[in-house]
Amino acid sequence: MTQRSSGIGNSITRRRALQLLGLGGIATVSAVSSACAGPGSGEGGEQQGGSGGDELATGGPVEGEISFAHWRAEDQDVLEELFAQFTEEYPDASVSQDISPSNDYQSSALQRIRSGNIGDLFVAFRGAQFVDMVNAGLYADLSGTDVVDLYQPDLIEAGAQDGTQYGLPYQLVFNQPVTNLDMLESVGITEPPPDWDSFLAMCEDLLAADVIPMAWPGGEIGNAGHLFNCMVMNNAPSDDMCVKIETGEYKCTDDWFLRTLEQYAELRPYFQSNATGTAVEPAQQLFAEGQAAIMVTGSFHIAAARELGADFPMGMLAPITVSADEMKYEGIHNATFILGVNTASDNQAAAMELLRFLSAPEPASTYANGTAQHLTVTDVEYENEDLATNEEWLQKQTLLAPRFQFTDLDIRNAAEQACIDVVGGDSPEQAAEAAQQIIDQRVDA
Structure with missing residues (x-):
């Protein structure tokens, strides 16, 4: 098991203290794109059930460690490349990946993200996990933010509930042989x-x-x-x-x-x-x-x-x-890998900026071509040979998984x-x- 990088800062936050005590949860893979200021998420364990959607804090500085929690270990290298670009633009920030196997993520991500120790930016599977995370109050409300306009409206409905856009499904995948x-x-x-x-x-x-x-x-x-x-x-x-x-x-x-x-x-x-x-x-x-x-x-x-x-x-x-x-x-x-900002994070501004970066056409194109994934982001350019070979499936009569x-x-x-x-x-x-x-x-x- 690889431990998370702590980052370097002038003080130890609650999240870092929990890590030092071994209480910060299990991460099967952790990677940091640059070692700058300290952890970005701290308090938040008091977040309880509800309908989600606390007011999103977007006006703060883009600094500190941003934890990105997900299940796709196969995407780690491409994401590290993107996060390096992000930290060139925001040198006071760093990004760590907290990656769990998909089955583990299904069973334990909600509690671990709710604690505020990981997942300033996080994802959910479409369906039961997304519903449970919204009901637990994990997703900050993205409705009306400019980042939503970077996506194809008909492909992000899986990230909405009761008219509120809590998350943004990033991947358009085909669950078939x-x-x-x-x-x-x-x-x-x-x-x-x-x-x-x-x-x-x-x-x-x-x-x-x-x-x-x-x-x-x-x-x-x-x-x-x-x-x-x-x-x-x-x-x-x-x-x-x-x-x-x-x-x-x-x-x-x-x-x-x-x-x-x-x-x-x-x-x-x-x-x-x-x-x-x-x-x-x-x-x-x-x-x-x-x-x-x-x-x-x-x-x-x-x-x-x-x-x-x-x-x-x-x-x-x-x-x-x-x-x-x-x-x-x-x-x-399927439209899945539903990106969202954690209501338990104390670094929401930086997490939101990372979400905005990943949703821009150029970084999204890098991710798509590097992982052989079609995306829901508009104006993505598909150069990967496998994506080109299977682009015909975008026009076929397919059922949402x-x-x-x-x-x-x-x-x-x-x-x-x-x-x-x-x-x-x-x-x-x-x-x-x-x-x-x-x-x-x-x-x-």
């Missing part, structure tokens, strides 16, 4: 399969060519669940299917969900061995090394595959679980665990009943 285009072409696939039978036939052809059709991180429910988006997008009776599972209107024992689980069972032969015990990094490695034709996560892992040595052209496709004439959606998109409709993570995990259990060998009926029992308990609670 990434493909080795050369490998697919070698078995005659040049376009995404238009229906379920064609998808299975593609997998069978890949298997016959002694290739693992799909590398799937079934051992990590957070990453395994990206496939869930694609599997339900055309099967479900309505686009708000996960909302209705959560309210009890739809059930995992319904015919459409059982059909989805039956299709997971059909995919068993096409995943790598021990798929339900595989973490995301080994799955990425199989794909990057050319052992697997498809990485079943999303566009946000293209850069990681490149870092692992993948040198083949990459595309994307989503399994179409219905016939071609029944298809409503070609794939899945439905798994993030869940606001109760226990219910989401139950529904997604049913899919994992089926791949592991359970019958669809058995897995559906087990999931619904958990969901019924939550709905009735």
Whole structure:
């Protein structure tokens, strides 16, 4: 574990004192772009629940340490490059990254950011985590600030609640499988399969060519669940299917969900061995090394595959679980990585300036091209080859990732665990009943 840099200052703030006492929380990665004045966040542990949106302090000096809390370790180097540019402009400021694995960030970020010890600027996943953070009062109200005007209005709705813009979704990602285009072409696939039978036939052809059709991180429910988006997008009776599972209107024992689980069972032969015990990094490695034709996560892992040595052209496709004439959606998109300023921070002015910097077209373009991420910021220039290859997906008919409709993570995990259990060998009926029992308990609670 790498510890946070303390920065250099004339006094020790409450946050630094807590760090010295070992009470400042766990950070799996920490990096400082320049060593200047001391920590920027201190008091704030008294922030309690509510609807969020304390008045934003924007008039102070841009100085001291700014903590940026997030989960994307693969973005660390690009962000360090950007933060170096930021501190050239503001030499009295420094920026540290507090990076946790995505699963840890889901479970512990709220409490750690609420303490004020990390995350002057922070992010949230769209869905349950964002809602919980707004309700806990963590997000300062950005409504009416000039930074909001730097974003495409139709792509930042996931950062608003009850008409208030609390956060700014930075990334426009595609939660759907990434493909080795050369490998697919070698078995005659040049376009995404238009229906379920064609998808299975593609997998069978890949298997016959002694290739693992799909590398799937079934051992990590957070990453395994990206496939869930694609599997339900055309099967479900309505686009708000996960909302209705959560309210009890739809059930995992319904015919459409059982059909989805039956299709997971059909995919068993096409995943790598021990798929339900595989973490995301080994799955990425199989794909990057050319052992697997498809990485079943999303566009946000293209850069990681490149870092692992993948040198083949990459595309994307989503399994179409219905016939071609029944298809409503070609794939899945999501607006996430919701940036916000921490109400518990005592350095909001500097955090706001960092947010403004990241939201400007030139730094945003650097981030996009360096991480292979499409963004919601206006006037971004995409020069990265992978972004250019997949830019067509910006025009395709895609559904906003439905798994993030869940606001109760226990219910989401139950529904997604049913899919994992089926791949592991359970019958669809058995897995559906087990999931619904958990969901019924939550709905009735």
